[in-house]
Amino acid sequence: MSRIRRVMLVQPESPGGNFEYVVIPRQGLLFLSGALQQSEGSYLYERELHFEDRSGKLDIEKDLYGVDVLMISALINEAPRAYEIGRLAKQNYPNIISIGGGPHMTPLAEEAIREGKFDVIVLREGEDIIAQLTDVLLTYKDADLIKELHKIPGIAFMEDNHLVETPRRGLISPDFVPLPDFYSIRDLTPSKPLMGGVLETVRGCTEKCTYCQVIQQFLGYRMISRETELARLTQLQKMAEDGLISTNRDNRFSVFVSDDLHPPPLRAVKFRNERLERIKSWKGYTDDMYLICQSRAEIGQDLELSEALRDINMEMLYVGVESDDAKNLEYVKKRQEPGQVFKDLVSLNNMGFSVVAMTIIGLPHDTEKSIMEMAARITAVSKYQTANWLTPLPATSNWDDLVPLNENGEVLEKGEMRPYHLYTGRQFVHHDQRWSMKESRNLFDLYQSKLNPVDTLYSRLFRISERYRKMSNATNLSAGKEVSYKNQNLEYAKNIVASALLEKGVEITYEKTSLTKSLGHTNTTTINMLSKI
Ligand code: B12
Ligand code: SF4
Numbered sequence: 001m002s003r004i005r006r007v008m009l010v011q012p013e014s015p016g017g018n019f020e021y022v023v024i025p026r027q028g029l030l031f032l033s034g035a036l037q038q039s040e041g042s043y044l045y046e047r048e049l050h051f052e053d054r055s056g057k058l059d060i061e062k063d064l065y066g067v068d069v070l071m072i073s074a075l076i077n078e079a080p081r082a083y084e085i086g087r088l089a090k091q092n093y094p095n096i097i098s099i100g101g102g103p104h105m106t107p108l109a110e111e112a113i114r115e116g117k118f119d120v121i122v123l124r125e126g127e128d129i130i131a132q133l134t135d136v137l138l139t140y141k142d143a144d145l146i147k148e149l150h151k152i153p154g155i156a157f158m159e160d161n162h163l164v165e166t167p168r169r170g171l172i173s174p175d176f177v178p179l180p181d182f183y184s185i186r187d188l189t190p191s192k193p194l195m196g197g198v199l200e201t202v203r204g205c206t207e208k209c210t211y212c213q214v215i216q217q218f219l220g221y222r223m224i225s226r227e228t229e230l231a232r233l234t235q236l237q238k239m240a241e242d243g244l245i246s247t248n249r250d251n252r253f254s255v256f257v258s259d260d261l262h263p264p265p266l267r268a269v270k271f272r273n274e275r276l277e278r279i280k281s282w283k284g285y286t287d288d289m290y291l292i293c294q295s296r297a298e299i300g301q302d303l304e305l306s307e308a309l310r311d312i313n314m315e316m317l318y319v320g321v322e323s324d325d326a327k328n329l330e331y332v333k334k335r336q337e338p339g340q341v342f343k344d345l346v347s348l349n350n351m352g353f354s355v356v357a358m359t360i361i362g363l364p365h366d367t368e369k370s371i372m373e374m375a376a377r378i379t380a381v382s383k384y385q386t387a388n389w390l391t392p393l394p395a396t397s398n399w400d401d402l403v404p405l406n407e408n409g410e411v412l413e414k415g416e417m418r419p420y421h422l423y424t425g426r427q428f429v430h431h432d433q434r435w436s437m438k439e440s441r442n443l444f445d446l447y448q449s450k451l452n453p454v455d456t457l458y459s460r461l462f463r464i465s466e467r468y469r470k471m472s473n474a475t476n477l478s479a480g481k482e483v484s485y486k487n488q489n490l491e492y493a494k495n496i497v498a499s500a501l502l503e504k505g506v507e508i509t510y511e512k513t514s515l516t517k518s519l520g521h522t523n524t525t526t527i528n529m530l531s532k533i
Contacts, residue, residue, distance in 0.1 A: 005043045005068040005138060009033055009184075012074055012081035013052035015421045024198045024256050025051045028073050028102060030180035032130050037181060037490050039131030043138060045430030047184040052081070055186045060088045064096060069134055072116070073102040076393060079112075079420040086116030097137045101126050103217045104420075107394040109156035110163045111417070119150065122157040123165065124217055127176040129154060172476075174203040174222045178510050179235050179497065182244065182281070183488045196254035196292075197236035197245050201229055204272075206268050209322075210333050211360070215397035226278055227501075227508045230477075233285040234497045240288065247288070252289045261295035261317075272305065279308045284504070292316040294358075300344030306351050317348060319382070321357040324374055328363035345381040356454045357382035361447060362390040362428060362435070368443060375450035384454035387447055388425030389440055402430035409437030 005142045009029040029049050036045035050058055064070065070089050074082035082100065087375050089096050101122035105112040109121040119137060122130065129152055149157050154168035180200075182188065206217040224232075233255075239245045240253045247253045261275070291314040299306055299317070321341055323329055348355050357378050378385055392398035404412040407419035411431055422429050428440035435443060498508050 001351060003044050004046055005134075005233070006066055007033075007045050007047050007069045007071060007134070008058075008064060009047060009049045009071045009073070010058055010082075010085060011049075011051045011053070012072065012078040012085060013057060014078050015081075015424060024194060024196045025049075025054065025185070025202050026073070026075075026128075027180055027198055027258065029071070030182060030185075031177045032071065032073075032101075033181035033184045034177035034179060034490060035041065035127040035130050036134065037121055038177065039135075041131050041135040043135055045131070045134070045324050046183065049181070049185045051185065058085060060085065060092050064093055067093070067096060068138065070096055070098045071130075072098070072100050072118075074100070074421055075102065076104045076391075076423045079104045081114035083112070086112075086118055089215050090117040097134070098245070099130075099133070099137075103213050104394065106217060107399075109165065113156070113158055113163070113411050115417070123154045123156055123168070124219065125172045126154075128172045161478055171220045171222060172203075174200070174224045175228045178231060178508070179490065179494055181490045182235075182239060183490050183493060186478075188244055188488070193244050193246045194239075195246050196240065196256055197289075198256045198258060199232050199236065200224070200228075201232075206271070208329070208333055210397050211390060211393065213393045213395050223274070226281060227506060229278060230281070230285055230501060231497050231508050232507055233282065233289075234500050235493060237285070237288065238496060238500070240491065252288050252290050254292060255286075257291055257293040257314075259295050261299060272302070276305055276308055279312055282312045286312045289313050290315050294318040296319070297321065297341045297344035297348070300347035300351075302501070306348070306353075310352060314353070316354040317357060318351050318386075319345065319348070320354045321345070321378060321382070322360045323363050323366070324377060325363070325365050325370065326529070327365045330426070331364055342377070342381055349383075350382065354384070355382040356384040356386060358386045358388075360388050360390055361444075362432065362440065367434070371443065371447055372450070375447050379450065379452060383452065384457055386454055387444065387452040389428055389444060391423055391425050392430055398430075399499060401412045402432075404430055405437055 009032060011025065011029060020275050029051075033047045033049055036047055039045065050063065052058060058064075058267070070086075072082045072085060082105075086098055086100065089098055097197060098116070098118045099120050099122060100109075100112045100116055100118040105116075105118075105121050106123050109123065114120055120133065122133070133149075133152050133155060136152065137193055138147070140148050146157075147161050149155065150164070150166060152167050156165045158164070180198075181400045185194075188194065202221065202223050204221040205212075206221050208215055226469045234246065236253075236255055238249050240251070245253045291309075291312065293316075297319050299309075324342065345355055345357065359374060359378060361374070392402045392404070404418050405428070406412045406416055407422060412418060419429065422437075424446050426441065427437050428435055429437070432440075432474070494510060498510070501508050
C-alpha cells in the first residue's frame with residue numbers, strides 16, 4: 001500500500017476585511033507543512049495550503065475529496081468559519097482526520113472539539129510533533145489510538161467525555177523548519193503571486209502587555225539562527241525572481257518581518273546588540289526588498305540601530321501607540337512614557353521611515369474627547385494608522401475580567417458562545433458603561449474617518465500591482481516564463497538557497513534541532529548570543 005497521504009491545511013476566511021492579511025498569509029501553516037515535508041516517519045505527506053482570503057471559500061465536497069487529514073488554523077474572528085469547515089468535513093467525509101490549532105483553539109480546545117468536531121487540538125506551537133501526531137492518527141484506532149495520543153506532548157483530545165491535555169516541556173527550536181513551505185500554497189504561480197513576502201526571525205516576546213496573547217501562545221523568547229535569517233531572505237529573493245512574489249517596475253518587493261523589533265531595544269541591550277550585528281549582515285541580501293516591521297517607538301532614540309535599518313531598506317515601521325495617557329499605558333503594562341513616544345515618532349519620521357501608528361481605543365481612562373484628540377495628535381506624527389477597540393483575547397487577563405456581550409450587544413448568557421465574528425476591533429465586544437456596542441461602532445467610524453488608515457494604502461497598492469501583473473503576465477506567458485514544477489518544491493528550494501548562500505561564503509546545513517532554551521523575559525534571563533558566521 002502506498003505510503004503517501006494527502007493533507008489539506010486551511011486558514012479560514014476572516015470577517016475583518018483586514019487587507020494586509022490578503023497580502024501576506026500568516027506563517028503557522030507554512031511551517032507545519034514544512035514539518036510534514038521533512039518528516040522521516042511512517043508516511044509521506046502530499047500537502048496543499050488553502051488560504052480562504054486568497055483562494056476563495058473551500059468547497060468542502062470537492063476540495064476535500066481524497067484528503068486524508070485536514071488541519072485548520074484560526075485567529076479569534078476566523079473561529080466560526082473554522083468550526084463550520086471542521087463540522088462539514090466530518091459530515092461529508094466521516095473518516096477524515098481533523099486537527100485544529102493556533103492562538104484561538106489553544107486556550108479553547110474543548111469548545112473547538114465540540115463546535116468543530118476536531119479529533120485533536122494542538123496546543124501552542126506544533127512543528128516538532130505534527131508529523132508524529134499525524135502518523136499516529138493514521139495508524140491507530142479506538143483504545144490503541146488514545147493510548148498513543150497520551151504519549152504526544154502538547155495536545156488536547158477527548159477521552160470518555162473528558163478533555164485530556166498532555167503536558168509539554170521545553171521549547172521548539174524556532175528553526176525547526178528552516179524554510180517555510182510557500183510552495184504548497186494553492187494556486188501560487190506567477191499568474192497569482194503573493195503580494196509580499198513574510199519573514200519570521202523570532203518567536204515569543206520579552207514583554208508582558210496585558211491585551212496581547214503572544215506570551216501565552218509562544219512561551220519563551222527565541223531568535224532563529226543568523227544563518228537561517230539569511231537563508232529565509234535568500235528564499236524570498238528567489239521567489240520574487242521566479243515571479244511568486246509580486247514585484248514593482250524596479251523589481252522591488254515588500255517583505256513583512258514579523259515582530260522582530262517588538263521588544264524595547266534600549267532595555268533589552270544584548271538583544272539590541274545582537275540585532276544590530278544581524279542587520280549589518282543582511283546588507284547585500286535585501287537590495288530589492290522594501291522591508292516592513294512591527295517595532296517599538298524607542299528605536300527612534302537609537303540612531304545607530306535606526307541608521308542600520310534604513311541602510312538595509314527597512315522602509316515602514318508599525319509602531320504600537322496604544323495611548324497617550326500614562327494611566328492607560330500603566331493599565332496595559334506597556335512600559336512607556338506617552339510624551340516620549342510622540343518624540344520618538346517624530347525622530348522616526350525624520351529618519352525617513354514611513355510610520356504606521358497602531359492605536360487601541362477604549363482603555364479605562366479614555367473618553368470620547370480624548371479619543372478624538374488622539375486622532376488629531378497621531379496623524380501629525382505618523383503617515384498611516386490602524387485603529388482597534390480594546391478587544392479581550394483568550395489567555396489574557398481581559399478574557400476573564402471584562403464582561404462579554406452577545407451579538408446584539410447584550411450581556412452574554414451563561415453557556416452562550418461569544419460572537420467571535422465581531423472580534424475585529426471595530427466595536428466593543430464587552431460591557432462598558434461608557435459606550436454600548438452600537439455607540440462604540442459609531443465612535444469607531446468617527447475616529448477612523450479622521451485617520452489615514454494603512455488599509456487604504458494597501459488596497460491602492462493592490463489595485464496598482466494587479467494592473468501591472470496582468471500586463472506583465474501577458475508578456476511573460478507568451479515568452480513561456482511560467483515557473484516550473486521543480487521550482488515549486490520545498491526540497492528543491494532548500495538546495496537552491498544553500499548553494500546561493502555558499503557562493504556568498506555562508507554554509508547552511510539544515511541540521512535538526514527540536515528543542516531550544518527560552519530566552520525568557522529581559523529582566524530575568526540573559527539573551528542568547530548566537531555564534532558569529
Ligand atoms: C503578523 C501578524 C498579523 C499580520 C498578518 C500578516 C502576516 N501574514 O504575517 C496582520 C497585521 C494582518 C494581523 C492582523 C490581525 N491580527 Co495578528 N498577528 C500577527 C503576529 C505578529 C504574527 C503571526 C505569525 O505569523 N506568527 C508566527 C506563526 C509561526 O505562528 P502561528 O501562525 O500562530 O502558528 C503556530 C502555532 O500557533 C501553531 N498553530 C497555528 N495554527 C495551527 C493549526 C494546526 C492544525 C496546528 C497543528 C498548529 C497550529 O503552530 C504554528 C507553528 O508553531 C501574531 C503574533 C505572533 N507572534 O504570532 C499576531 C496575532 C496572531 N494577531 C492577533 C490578532 C488579534 C489580529 C487581528 C484580529 C487584529 C485586528 N483586530 O484586526 C487581525 C486579524 C487578522 C484577520 N483575521 O483579519 C492575535 C491573535 C489572537 C487570537 N486569539 O486570535 C495575535 C496572536 C497577537 C495578539 N494580539 O495577541 N496580524
Ligand atoms: S511588545 Fe508586542 S508582542 Fe510583546 S507582549 Fe507587548 S504587544 Fe505583545
